[in-house]
Amino acid sequence: MRRFDRSLTTPDCPLHLHHLLTAFSCQVIVGIRFAIMGRPEDSKVGLPTSHPSNPARNRPLLPRLVRICALALICATLYYTDTHLLNLPSPSRHHGHSPQRTHEVCPQVPPFQLPGLVLTSGHVNTTNKVELPSSDELAKLLSGAIQVDTTVGDDWPTVKQDPSRWKTVFAPFHDYLSSAFPAIYAPDSPVELEKVNEWGLVYTFPGSDERLPPLVLMAHQDVVPVEPETIPSWTHPPFSGFIDNDLGLVWGRGAGDCKATIVSILATIETMLKAGYQPKRTIVCSFGFDEESAGTQGGVELANFLHERYGDDGVAMIVDEGGEIGLDLGIPVAAPCVAEKGYLDARVTVYTPGGHSSAPRDHTSIGLLSQLITAIEANPYDAAIHLTGRDKDQVTPALQYLQCTRDAPGADRKLTKALKELERMQRKHESARWGRAWLENKLDKQAAKLLSLMDRWQRFNFQTTQAVDLISGGVKINALPEQVTTVINHRIDVTSSTAEVRRHIYETLKPVAHKLNLTIQGDGDAWDFLPSTAAASSSGAGRVVLSDAFESALEPAPFTPLGDAAPWKLLQGVMRAVWKDILVAPDVMGGNTDTKSYWALTKHIFRFSPGSDRPFPIEGGDENIHTVDERVTIYGLVKSVEFYSLLIQAVGSQTEL
Numbered sequence: 239m240r241r242f243d244r245s246l247t248t249p250d251c252p253l254h255l256h257h258l259l260t261a262f263s264c265q266v267i268v269g270i271r272f273a274i275m276g277r278p279e280d281s282k283v284g285l286p287t288s289h290p291s292n293p294a295r296n297r298p299l300l301p302r303l304v305r306i307c308a309l310a311l312i313c314a315t316l317y318y319t320d321t322h323l324l325n326l327p328s329p330s331r332h333h334g335h336s337p338q339r340t341h342e343v344c345p346q347v348p349p350f351q352l353p354g355l356v357l358t359s360g361h362v363n364t365t366n367k368v369e370l371p372s373s374d375e376l377a378k379l380l381s382g383a384i385q386v387d388t389t390v391g392d393d394w395p396t397v398k399q400d401p402s403r404w405k406t407v408f409a410p411f412h413d414y415l416s417s418a419f420p421a422i423y424a425p426d427s428p429v430e431l432e433k434v435n436e437w438g439l440v441y442t443f444p445g446s447d448e449r450l451p452p453l454v455l456m457a458h459q460d461v462v463p464v465e466p467e468t469i470p471s472w473t474h475p476p477f478s479g480f481i482d483n484d485l486g487l488v489w490g491r492g493a494g495d496c497k498a499t500i501v502s503i504l505a506t507i508e509t510m511l512k513a514g515y516q517p518k519r520t521i522v523c524s525f526g527f528d529e530e531s532a533g534t535q536g537g538v539e540l541a542n543f544l545h546e547r548y549g550d551d552g553v554a555m556i557v558d559e560g561g562e563i564g565l566d567l568g569i570p571v572a573a574p575c576v577a578e579k580g581y582l583d584a585r586v587t588v589y590t591p592g593g594h595s596s597a598p599r600d601h602t603s604i605g606l607l608s609q610l611i612t613a614i615e616a617n618p619y620d621a622a623i624h625l626t627g628r629d630k631d632q633v634t635p636a637l638q639y640l641q642c643t644r645d646a647p648g649a650d651r652k653l654t655k656a657l658k659e660l661e662r663m664q665r666k667h668e669s670a671r672w673g674r675a676w677l678e679n680k681l682d683k684q685a686a687k688l689l690s691l692m693d694r695w696q697r698f699n700f701q702t703t704q705a706v707d708l709i710s711g712g713v714k715i716n717a718l719p720e721q722v723t724t725v726i727n728h729r730i731d732v733t734s735s736t737a738e739v740r741r742h743i744y745e746t747l748k749p750v751a752h753k754l755n756l757t758i759q760g761d762g763d764a765w766d767f768l769p770s771t772a773a774a775s776s777s778g779a780g781r782v783v784l785s786d787a788f789e790s791a792l793e794p795a796p797f798t799p800l801g802d803a804a805p806w807k808l809l810q811g812v813m814r815a816v817w818k819d820i821l822v823a824p825d826v827m828g829g830n831t832d833t834k835s836y837w838a839l840t841k842h843i844f845r846f847s848p849g850s851d852r853p854f855p856i857e858g859g860d861e862n863i864h865t866v867d868e869r870v871t872i873y874g875l876v877k878s879v880e881f882y883s884l885l886i887q888a889v890g891s892q893t894e895l
């Protein structure tokens with residue numbers, strides 16, 4: 239653990255000092271001692287030197303007294319500031335790293351325990367012993383699911399426009415599910431299956447207490463395409479569902495994203511049905527079928543269907559795919575995502591009069607657009623942590639993730655120090671009666687310092703990102719291009735908004751457009767005007783028009799309540815029971831899941847893909863989601879089923895959700 243650099247200590251100082259300030263106080267104490275006693279070398283007994291007398295002994299008394307008083311005053315101030323005003327533990331109670339301190343900023347609930355329930359690896363024992371599926375069974379179930387290719391492409395016609403296209407993909411998958419989970423699909427099964435927009439799946443496992451709002455478990459049936467030219471690079475063919483018992487892996491497209499989730503949820507319910515178990519709280523499974531494209535055919539329709547049935551805030555909590563168990567900090571960290579970035583595809587179009595290429599102007603619309611793109615890339619969005627003027631629950635959960643993991647063995651030591659200092663300042667700010675403006679200024683500076691210490695990937699969680707991904711224009715080599723377009727993809731910081739992004743683009747491009755003698759259209763938050771293609775109507779060299787590219791704008795998701803919120807505590811407790819006291823650190827999701835359509839159903843949305851907390855069996859390898867050699871561990875499947883099994887039982891035991 240890299241928490242305290244012992245080289246900073248003085249030999250006489252206690253080694254358990256935890257804090258730079260305290261270390262400095264220690265130096266001051268040593269200084270006082272030196273001031274009174276003289277420096278150690280001053281009083282050293284040894285052979286006579288050529289100096290007949292020690293000059294220290296001849297120092298006048300008054301300056302020494304002044305030094306003592308000044309040092310004592312500094313020492314007292316530092317001690318008071320450090321341990322009283324800031325309410326920090328005193329060195330005598332505190333040895334080096336303090337888990338309690340981390341837990342104050344990142345509270346961890348005890349592992350969840352159901353009365354009368356014994357959870358062990360491989361089976362759940364209630365009054366009737368319920369055997370969860372074996373690892374072999376789970377591997378086979380997943381392998382079968384992978385073997386049915388459920389690739390969905392972007393820009394597919396809707397289900398109504400081209401029903402056969404969707405049927406070809408999803409009818410075989412539904413056939414597979416019905417054969418793999420016979421108890422769920424049995425005619426007399428208590429689980430009701432409804433299909434939404436043909437291929438969306440809603441399974442309702444009714445609870446014994448109908449007054450309790452349901453738990454919704456989500457996943458998606460579709461997978462991303464395999465690029466044909468990458469097929470030779472796969473260790474096992476992408477739709478083979480190859481089971482490697484030596485490594486404990488199931489291979490294939492969709493293994494991790496997210497057929498393992500579907501299989502784990504259904505295997506859990508299948509087992510419960512076979513054991514005659516009835517949940518107390520209704521369990522709803524909602525599986526979309528176009529999550530990897532727009533989600534409009536599956537996610538949106540399913541959300542509307544459930545909203546019609548359960549209404550606003552009619553669901554206790556939602557658990558969808560998302561954050562995983564990470565090991566890169568040296569300990570397992572479960573990171574359910576409690577916030578999701580927003581989204582905007584911004585189109586910038588330049589219209590100029592056309593003409594023959596033999597008589598061009600200085601810049602064609604391609605040249606003009608190039609200059610606009612250069613300005614965009616020269617003005618990226620700042621990373622920011624907004625602490626002042628906001629309630630605690632409005633601060634980005636990305637900061638809480640860092641605070642939770644700051645004491646992990648693999649955490650960056652400088653970052654850890656800066657995080658502790660930030661926390662100290664926050665406490666000071668909370669309790670301060672005066673000097674708040676000064677403290678806020680210091681807090682902002684510390685937040686900026688923290689950001690400067692992060693690597694690029696860590697900073698992404700605190701900023702809006704932009705990527706100029708598409709460009710088109712020009713149709714003929716001897717014709718000046720009249721219309722040129724670029725589309726910029728934005729993932730919007732969880733504390734920002736689509737309006738802020740639109741404003742940023744407009745403010746960035748306006749001076750460049752003016753310099754280029756172009757008029758610019760897009761001054762507004764909504765961009766809800768229709769762009770005109772009549773370039774001739776514009777004055778000057780032409781016109782720039784800003785617009786939403788694919789009607790895909792999405793605000794950042796509302797933050798899931800943490801702190802004392804019952805669903806959060808319950809989920810955390812379940813995780814800590816299944817993965818043995820694992821550190822649970824709430825996080826931010828950079829991409830979007832189907833939950834983006836489910837906000838009205840509940841505030842308690844968690845994005846978490848259960849799996850393994852052990853090192854991946856291939857050194858340096860991982861699940862390779864969305865790329866070549868996607869695979870999951872069989873052990874992760876077993877833990878996944880344990881997770882859903884305990885979660886379903888736990889939500890029934892707590893009526894206040």
Ligand SMILES: [Zn+2]
Nearest residue numbers: 495496529559
């Ligand atoms: Zn997914």
